[in-house]
Amino acid sequence: MTPRWATVIAASVLALCPCAAQVRKAGGSLAFSELYYLKDKPGYAGSTGVLSGQLEAEFALQDLGRLSLKGVAHYDLREGKGRYADLPVAKYAYAQERWRLDLGFDTIFWGVVESQRLVNVVNQVDPLRSLRGDVTLGQPMLAATWFGERYKLETLVLPWFRERRFGGSTYRSGLLLSVDERDPLYQDSRGRRHVDHAVRLSGRVDVLEAGLSLFQGTLREPRLVAQASSKDLRPLYVQGQQIGLDAQYTRGATLFKLEAKQVRPRNEPSFRAAVYGFEQALGRIGRAPFDLSVFIEHNWDSRGEAAPNFLQNDLFMGLRLDFANTLATVLTLGLFQDLDHGSRLGRVLLETRLTDELSLAGELYLVSAKKPQDRLFGARDLEQVSVKLKWNF
Amino acid sequence: MLPRSLLAWVYACTIAAVGLVSLPVAASDDALQTMKQRRLLSSGWNSSMSEMKMTIVEANGATSVRELRQYAIELAQDGNRTINIFLKPKDVDGLAVLTHSHKRDSDDQWLYLPSSQRVKRISSSNRSGAFAGSEFAYEDISSFEVEKYTHAELKKGHLDGQPVLLVSSTPLYENSGYSKLVSHLDPSTYQPRKIDFYNSRGEILKTLGIGGYTSHTAQGAWRPHKFEMVNHLTGRRTQIEYGPYQRTSVDSEAFNPNRLGQIK
Numbered sequence: 001m002t003p004r005w006a007t008v009i010a011a012s013v014l015a016l017c018p019c020a021a022q023v024r025k026a027g028g029s030l031a032f033s034e035l036y037y038l039k040d041k042p043g044y045a046g047s048t049g050v051l052s053g054q055l056e057a058e059f060a061l062q063d064l065g066r067l068s069l070k071g072v073a074h075y076d077l078r079e080g081k082g083r084y085a086d087l088p089v090a091k092y093a094y095a096q097e098r099w100r101l102d103l104g105f106d107t108i109f110w111g112v113v114e115s116q117r118l119v120n121v122v123n124q125v126d127p128l129r130s131l132r133g134d135v136t137l138g139q140p141m142l143a144a145t146w147f148g149e150r151y152k153l154e155t156l157v158l159p160w161f162r163e164r165r166f167g168g169s170t171y172r173s174g175l176l177l178s179v180d181e182r183d184p185l186y187q188d189s190r191g192r193r194h195v196d197h198a199v200r201l202s203g204r205v206d207v208l209e210a211g212l213s214l215f216q217g218t219l220r221e222p223r224l225v226a227q228a229s230s231k232d233l234r235p236l237y238v239q240g241q242q243i244g245l246d247a248q249y250t251r252g253a254t255l256f257k258l259e260a261k262q263v264r265p266r267n268e269p270s271f272r273a274a275v276y277g278f279e280q281a282l283g284r285i286g287r288a289p290f291d292l293s294v295f296i297e298h299n300w301d302s303r304g305e306a307a308p309n310f311l312q313n314d315l316f317m318g319l320r321l322d323f324a325n326t327l328a329t330v331l332t333l334g335l336f337q338d339l340d341h342g343s344r345l346g347r348v349l350l351e352t353r354l355t356d357e358l359s360l361a362g363e364l365y366l367v368s369a370k371k372p373q374d375r376l377f378g379a380r381d382l383e384q385v386s387v388k389l390k391w392n393f
Numbered sequence: 394m395l396p397r398s399l400l401a402w403v404y405a406c407t408i409a410a411v412g413l414v415s416l417p418v419a420a421s422d423d424a425l426q427t428m429k430q431r432r433l434l435s436s437g438w439n440s441s442m443s444e445m446k447m448t449i450v451e452a453n454g455a456t457s458v459r460e461l462r463q464y465a466i467e468l469a470q471d472g473n474r475t476i477n478i479f480l481k482p483k484d485v486d487g488l489a490v491l492t493h494s495h496k497r498d499s500d501d502q503w504l505y506l507p508s509s510q511r512v513k514r515i516s517s518s519n520r521s522g523a524f525a526g527s528e529f530a531y532e533d534i535s536s537f538e539v540e541k542y543t544h545a546e547l548k549k550g551h552l553d554g555q556p557v558l559l560v561s562s563t564p565l566y567e568n569s570g571y572s573k574l575v576s577h578l579d580p581s582t583y584q585p586r587k588i589d590f591y592n593s594r595g596e597i598l599k600t601l602g603i604g605g606y607t608s609h610t611a612q613g614a615w616r617p618h619k620f621e622m623v624n625h626l627t628g629r630r631t632q633i634e635y636g637p638y639q640r641t642s643v644d645s646e647a648f649n650p651n652r653l654g655q656i657k
Binding site: 100108204207281324353356359392393 | 449451457458481482483484485486487499501509510511512513514515516518519521522523525526568646649650651652655657
């Protein structure tokens with residue numbers, strides 16, 4: 001559900017597009033993916049197919065700014081909960097030499113690490129489209145950005161809250177959590193109409209790049225609370241502040257990275273979390289037909305086992321193999337190792353072009369967890385392999 | 394990056410050739426000074442935009458095509474800055490690479506990923522890596538800076554029956570895939586018609602053919618429009634054809650990584 005004014009903005013962007021003076025960009029993609037679960041789970045389908053599409057366009061309004069539009073749709077062939085659409089971008093932008101204004105739905109990226117999006121607080125994550133938390137929902141906003149020579153100051157007013165989707169316990173492509181997302185709880189009486197604010201100052205000094213961000217409003221990550229009348233959990237969105245820091249120090253082929261945050265929920269204990277590590281570009285080793293990059297990051301959360309994700313004390317190790325061919329073939333291997341329980345989450349992703357318009361991706365998730373108290377224990381049922389064929393136009 | 398890099402070779406080699414006119418074999422110091430002067434006289438195109446089509450030809454004849462838009466700006470006190478924006482294939486539409494070349498220090502590079510609107514600073518140390526799966530290495534498309542090479546061994550020769558001037562240049566930067574480059578210059582315009590790239594074993598690894606020159610100012614400012622890089626080890630070729638160069642009002646601020654993704 002979106003507010004009336006947000007619908008008006010999105011509709012205005014859509015309506016103005018055909019009137020725009022110049023189409024700067026237009027295109028999209030259509031994809032079909034088939035997903036197989038590696039373990040049988042009684043009562044659940046062992047596989048599912050998804051049709052997904054994306055349309056993107058950009059229009060220049062002479063000296064009056066620019067309209068951008070990106071819409072995505074997701075159609076699960078077998079389960080109704082997997083059918084939805086979203087507008088990651090539907091905005092009007094006006095820029096002058098030193099500043100820019102953006103109004104509408106937009107997607108913001110803050111941060112430097114690869115294993116999770118720790119300080120990226122503006123957009124709600126969408127776990128139904130990506131288990132990795134790297135896909136987000138469009139956020140309605142008014143953003144003003146000031147550009148200095150070596151720094152950038154972003155100020156955002158976020159007048160409408162996007163709730164996280166869970167999919168429910170019956171939807172296997174969700175997180176298999178018994179969450180009733182239809183009627184979430186809000187700590188603030190204004191609910192999803194609470195106006196949030198965010199500011200970020202970022203800049204660079206030589207090879208050091210850093211950003212300091214402040215957020216005040218409805219925290220994106222809900223707490224799941226039990227209900228007396230139902231076995232389903234209800235999401236509770238609390239108010240709070242977040243201070244985030246992200247930094248990258250580039251030394252030759254080594255990229256040192258850090259993200260840290262302190263979160264102060266209202267009427268609840270504050271907590272801290274951090275990710276730090278490095279990325280090493282090794283280039284081509286011997287006669288290998290690929291360039292190799294290595295990623296190592298440690299994820300830490302002061303809440304320990306109470307953290308809502310599994311990254312309370314986990315080491316992430318990744319390899320990326322970029323094959324030097326015209327098909328842009330990339331093989332990515334990632335492994336999360338829980339340093340407390342010894343559980344592991346592994347991911348293999350192979351992406352390649354088939355032709356200039358067609359691309360193919362194969363993805364495998366494997367989970368190894370033996371202790372029921374481990375956060376990954378419940379994820380064993382999500383072990384899966386998927387194949388995706390995509391047509392870009 | 395490509396035209397400027399190769400144009401810089403034109404400048405560099407022309408300067409070296411100018412030295413050849415007065416000295417049969419120029420000392421490297423003289424060649425260096427001459428190149429700096431020639432580059433200074435050749436500057437003035439400032440900010441430009443062009444579109445290019447890159448055709449990669451496999452050893453078996455199969456081809457694949459990339460299209461890019463390229464913005465470049467020349468800075469007086471530092472190396473040049475360029476933004477390469479991919480247009481095709483469509484799966485990389487909007488992907489942009491920003492490069493700040495420096496005269497002595499390592500280049501700085503940033504990547505803009507349109508799917509997540511992420512700007513990521515990346516390592517520029519992989520200079521010998523292939524650019525977009527082509528036969529051009531990153532160091533081939535990086536901005537040419539006089540100080541990054543030693544230049545010597547000027548002599549006369551012939552190419553396709555035409556007289557040429559030969560210039561040998563050795564990279565001074567780390568992680569180069571080449572032991573030396575030998576440029577074949579047109580003696581009337583001092584533009585390179587061919588460059589041979591040698592590996593560490595002294596073998597010719599690749600050969601770049603250059604043509605389609607046009608002059609953009611009364612002082613010269615020659616720019617080539619056609620390139621063909623042949624890899625002698627793999628049999629693969631990459632052809633690049635540039636459309637018209639346009640002078641733009643895009644200023645150096647547009648090449649700030651803070652703004653990467655805004656210029657289309």
